[in-house]
Amino acid sequence: NLCRCTGYDKIVRAVKATAKELRKKTP
Numbered sequence: 001n002l003c004r005c006t007g008y009d010k011i012v013r014a015v016k017a018t019a020k021e022l023r024k025k026t027p
Helices: 002-025
Strands: none
Touching: none
């Protein structure tokens, strides 16, 4: 369970970071 939680947290952070970058590039 802990392993899945950690992996999920990393995925969420990566998705959020990607969305942030996309917003920066979009005028």
